[in-house]
Amino acid sequence: xxxxxxxxxxxxxxxxxxxxxxxxxxxxxxxxxxxxxxxxxxxxxxxxxxxxxxxxxxxxxxxxxxxxxxxxxxxxxxxxxxxxxxxxxxxxxxxxxxxxxxxxxxxxxxxxxxxxxxxxxxxxxxxxxxxxxxxxxxxxxxxxxxxxxxxxxxxxxxxxxxxxxxxxxxxxxxxxxxxxxxxxxxxxxxxxxxxxxxxxxxxxxxxxxxxxxxxxxxxxxxxxxxxxxxxxxxxxxxxxxxxxxxxxxxxxxxxxxxxxxxxxxxxxxxxxxxxxxxxxxxxxxxxxxx
Amino acid sequence: xxxxxxxxxxxxxxxxxxxxxxxxxxxxxxxxxxxxxxxxxxxxxxxxxxxxxxxxxxxxxxxxxxxxxxxxxxxxxxxxxxxxxxxxxxxxxxxxxxxxxxxxxxxxxxxxxxxxxxxxxxxxxxxxxxxxxxxxxxxxxxxxxxxxxxxxxxxxxxxxxxxxxxxxxxxxxxxxxxxxxxxxxxxxxxxxxxxxxxxxxxxxxxxxxxxxxxxxxxxxxxxxxxxxxxxxxxxxxxxxxxxxxxxxxxxxxxxxxxxxxxxxxxxxxxxxxxxx
Numbered sequence: 001x002x003x004x005x006x007x008x009x010x011x012x013x014x015x016x017x018x019x020x021x022x023x024x025x026x027x028x029x030x031x032x033x034x035x036x037x038x039x040x041x042x043x044x045x046x047x048x049x050x051x052x053x054x055x056x057x058x059x060x061x062x063x064x065x066x067x068x069x070x071x072x073x074x075x076x077x078x079x080x081x082x083x084x085x086x087x088x089x090x091x092x093x094x095x096x097x098x099x100x101x102x103x104x105x106x107x108x109x110x111x112x113x114x115x116x117x118x119x120x121x122x123x124x125x126x127x128x129x130x131x132x133x134x135x136x137x138x139x140x141x142x143x144x145x146x147x148x149x150x151x152x153x154x155x156x157x158x159x160x161x162x163x164x165x166x167x168x169x170x171x172x173x174x175x176x177x178x179x180x181x182x183x184x185x186x187x188x189x190x191x192x193x194x195x196x197x198x199x200x201x202x203x204x205x206x207x208x209x210x211x212x213x214x215x216x217x218x219x220x221x222x223x224x225x226x227x228x229x230x231x232x233x234x235x236x237x238x239x240x241x242x243x244x245x246x247x248x249x250x251x252x253x254x255x256x257x258x259x260x261x262x263x264x265x266x267x268x269x270x271x272x273x274x275x276x277x278x279x280x281x282x283x284x285x286x287x288x289x290x
Numbered sequence: 291x292x293x294x295x296x297x298x299x300x301x302x303x304x305x306x307x308x309x310x311x312x313x314x315x316x317x318x319x320x321x322x323x324x325x326x327x328x329x330x331x332x333x334x335x336x337x338x339x340x341x342x343x344x345x346x347x348x349x350x351x352x353x354x355x356x357x358x359x360x361x362x363x364x365x366x367x368x369x370x371x372x373x374x375x376x377x378x379x380x381x382x383x384x385x386x387x388x389x390x391x392x393x394x395x396x397x398x399x400x401x402x403x404x405x406x407x408x409x410x411x412x413x414x415x416x417x418x419x420x421x422x423x424x425x426x427x428x429x430x431x432x433x434x435x436x437x438x439x440x441x442x443x444x445x446x447x448x449x450x451x452x453x454x455x456x457x458x459x460x461x462x463x464x465x466x467x468x469x470x471x472x473x474x475x476x477x478x479x480x481x482x483x484x485x486x487x488x489x490x491x492x493x494x495x496x497x498x499x500x501x502x503x504x505x506x507x508x509x510x511x512x513x514x515x516x517x518x519x520x521x522x523x524x525x526x527x528x529x530x531x532x533x534x535x536x537x538x539x540x541x542x543x544x545x546x547x548x549x550x551x552x553x554x555x556x557x558x559x560x561x562x563x564x565x566x
Contacts, residue, residue, distance in 0.1 A: 010392065017379050025408055028420075104308065110546060115516065116500065118520050119317070122534070123317065125534060126324060176565055177565055214565055221407055225410055228506060228517065231521065249411045250414065262414075267412065273408065276407075281407070285400055
């Protein structure tokens with residue numbers, strides 16, 4: 001039978017992807033789990049011993065870890081609030097029939113395509129430098145002292161850069177959702193004499209609620225892993241002011257050569273991400289039914 | 291909007307929309323302008339907007355000093371090569387899941403998606419150590435493999451949603467005519483799927499081009515792409531803003547143009563079909 005043949009062929013066609021992804025994710029993850037129970041330093045690679053959960057207790061009780069966890073949450077939450085609220089406003093604006101709408105849309109989406117190392121360095125130097133940066137000029141023209149961004153407000157600076165990268169994403173997704181609002185509903189609302197605010201609250205917001213959820217979940221997954229922006233601007237400093245969990249793990253593994261402790265940190269990061277992932281998967285899974 | 295607006299309101303909204311878009315776009319525009327300035331003009335206070343001595347010298351410098359072409363070549367090879375190989379693996383998988391779904395197809399798709407949720411940092415240590423032992427650090431093959439695997443779930447998902455939209459009747463007709471599986475894929479499915487495949491590829495290239503966790507951690511120079519090239523400007527000596535801008539412009543221009551073409555696919559791809 002053709003279907004029988006198709007089914008077995010199907011399995012053969014899917015298996016390379018499955019095997020590759022399995023090797024790529026499950027195997028290293030199991031290795032990370034294993035390493036996380038060892039005392040294992042790359043400086044002393046012959047002296048490896050099993051230490052149980054000691055890496056976790058020392059990682060979790062390390063003040064740097066608490067700081068990194070708080071930094072991670074502050075970074076994720078701030079960027080989410082800025083990019084989602086900003087994204088709704090930008091999307092509403094871009095949905096208006098204004099002159100040059102297509103050009104506007106290209107300008108708004110552009111930052112998303114800029115590689116993270118470029119965004120971070122351009123912001124740090126050309127814009128936020130306290131001597132010759134563009135913001136310093138604005139501050140001086142208005143009669144203020146320029147802000148020494150990355151020294152005095154390191155976390156805020158990182159938040160601003162990362163928000164600039166993600167605002168376009170939120171705007172684009174929400175705009176796409178807005179555009180699927182059908183004309184009849186809009187007309188009905190205007191016939192009923194709905195004001196702009198009640199129109200937004202009762203019609204627009206419920207319509208884009210799902211898209212907002214998707215934006216929040218996807219951004220959270222990416223924002224939990226912010227790395228390059230910190231790597232090229234602050235290197236996690238000053239002190240640990242901008243060290244998030246990915247950066248802390250990187251520091252433990254590749255700068256301090258402490259494989260055991262870095263692995264424990266990695267596992268903690270995986271657990272954090274999975275909490276978010278479960279919700280996202282549920283939404284996308286529901287979509288598959290349809 | 292259906293709610294009627296007066297002319298003055300319309301003008302107000304237009305102006306506001308342009309101001310907002312300009313502010314968002316400004317850092318890119320400013321980088322572009324700065325790349326044509328001399329280093330002195332680049333740090334001039336007050337800033338020089340358009341009236342400075344336009345020069346192309348930074349572009350020549352960037353090539354001479356830090357060998358831009360080497361990194362650009364790596365970026366091109368990696369982002370196109372990794373995803374072409376990725377397509378070869380993903381197209382058959384997506385095809386069979388879309389047209390010959392089994393009982394577990396949905397679970398399989400969700401599992402593939404779940405691998406994307408795994409934070410890179412959770413597997414950094416073992417991958418780094420394995421690559422060190424296998425001499426894959428700073429190796430095009432090594433980082434290429436990582437980029438391929440990073441995008442594979444996305445490729446399969448996007449292709450799956452595109453293939454799903456191809457009517458099954460056509461394929462059945464081909465089967466009735468006695469087309470073999472191979473012929474079905476090559477002559478019937480592929481031509482109908484080419485637009486979907488192309489936009490999937492476009493998005494995948496953009497993501498690989500900008501990938502900056504693994505490229506920063508697993509490459510140093512020989513196999514390093516443009517992300518690493520730009521990162522080398524984070525520890526500068528002397529005046530370097532104009533050169534940084536030229537380097538940045540060169541690093542983002544090609545992908546910005548591709549990105550503008552692929553806006554629509556971006557939404558579908560990045561939300562795994564949850565928003566279309």
